[in-house]
Amino acid sequence: MNVVVCVKQIPDPAAPSALDPVTHNLDRSGKLILDDSDSYGVEMGLQLASGDGDEVILVSMAPGGETSGLRTALAMGAARAILVSDDALSGTDSLGTAKVLAAAISRAEPDLVLTATESTDGYTGTIPAQIAELLGLPSVTFAKKIAVDGSTVRVERQTEAGFDEVECPLPAVVSVTAGVVEPRYPSFKGIMAAKSKPVDVLAVADLGIEGGQVGSAGARQEVTDVADAEAREGGEIVVDEGNGAERILAFLEELKVI
């Protein structure tokens, strides 16, 4: 079974991020890393595609031919990657991104497509459904458990009240929540092997997508203003000297919570 895992390479969430003052796009000029949210899909893919001839293929879209995040996922054990990198993609929205990813995914002819529920930096959360619709596939979002049985994928899908058991024929798109599986750490051997694994770098034109479908023009939306939000005033900070609980109790009484 071939599994495509969509992965995003993002600015390190631990470092302060900023918007470009002119374009209002997120500044992606620094080093990009594998979005933590995607490590769950990569691990799930590796566990599901563990038979002879099975492959995990990564699909990503990033500026500047960036591969450092892809190398992390290749080091975990993915076989190869397809990277779409093109200056024309700057400012692309979720629909444009889904068009690019869907076109790249279809080249890999997967039995299953895994994604995170949303990226950590953009977090629109619409791309899994958009990819599925573009590929004409069914989708199951918010999976907290996945098993493949022949040509059917069985998913425990998160709901407001608990979870649903969902069955879906393959091929399909499944988005996974964190905790669906415990991601492995890349081994030293894996890191060394990842350096020579193939990364197929494509431009928008290679995918047969017209320029007007992507970039700022394709997004058909704009950020008109970015302003500092009203700051919340900090309150009283107390070092606990055995009286911390009492202080909280007094505050709760004041609020009439108790």
Next chain:
Amino acid sequence: MALDNVWVLAETGEAGPTSLSLELLTKARTIGASVTAVAWGGGAAEHAAVLGEYGATKVYDLGDTGEALPGAPVASAMAALVEGGERPDAILFPASYDGRDVAGRLSVKLDRPVITNIVGMSDDGLSTQHSLFGGSQTATARFTGEGPFLYVVRAKSFAAESAGGGPAEVVQTAAPEAGPTAAARVVSRHVEERSGPKLDEAGVVVSGGRGLGSADSYELIEQLAKLLNGAPGASRAIVDAGWVPYARQVGQTGKTVKPNLYLACGISGATQHLVGMKGSKHIVAVNKDQDAPIFSVADLGIVGDVHKVLPALIEALKSR
């Protein structure tokens, strides 16, 4: 009012429309001259009174989608309405599990972009507000192309207020066959035991983070939440670690909560978390690290060990 015709994707359950659906209907009244709800699940007609009370004059009842996951069949039915000549200027979707599926699929069917994570909207319905970088900045955005404008709105962005309207007119609409995209089927539904209020509706939320040290210590959070008649929540770190299910997550990639009291225990306050709880009326934080960002938004901050402060607090509450 710049928009004539605003649709709201209204999710309904046994208890009626979800609170987020009512929030969207309330806002739709402000931005549109007429408001239409789109509902499914077989019971739409029963909900016409409530949907009407909150502002819908018409309900498209897409009927029972059976065991299919709603994303594909509901998007197909909505696309069919638009292709059949209906002209919504804007459609508001709840930022829920199914709401995002429907919005994503419909955006492809209509080839229209989607604006997501909306936390505010201008009264003409043409510009949207978004909370960035843990809520420290607010961005304003708008569409530049043709409608219908697809808006996905986060919970608690608007207060739900009854308009006192009469029942909405119900228009039955047969959902077209969505084909292979609708092949995902629910085999069984599991309701997890929950005592106390829902996370996003609770007046008190008690959340735990990495500072708890281990999954077992989350018990402290559950006990405290119960004693305060609140709901237990969690930071992304401990959801990612598998200590608690995703449904408990508060933050950018989880739920937005705005309780009267938010008690953050062992949570450092990453921007990811702050964006989901900064709107709480009162915030109390307990954390070992006095430089933790959570203290910058706390009304009361206790620099201390959750393993000392929480058991003492639990004992004191029990003895009252």
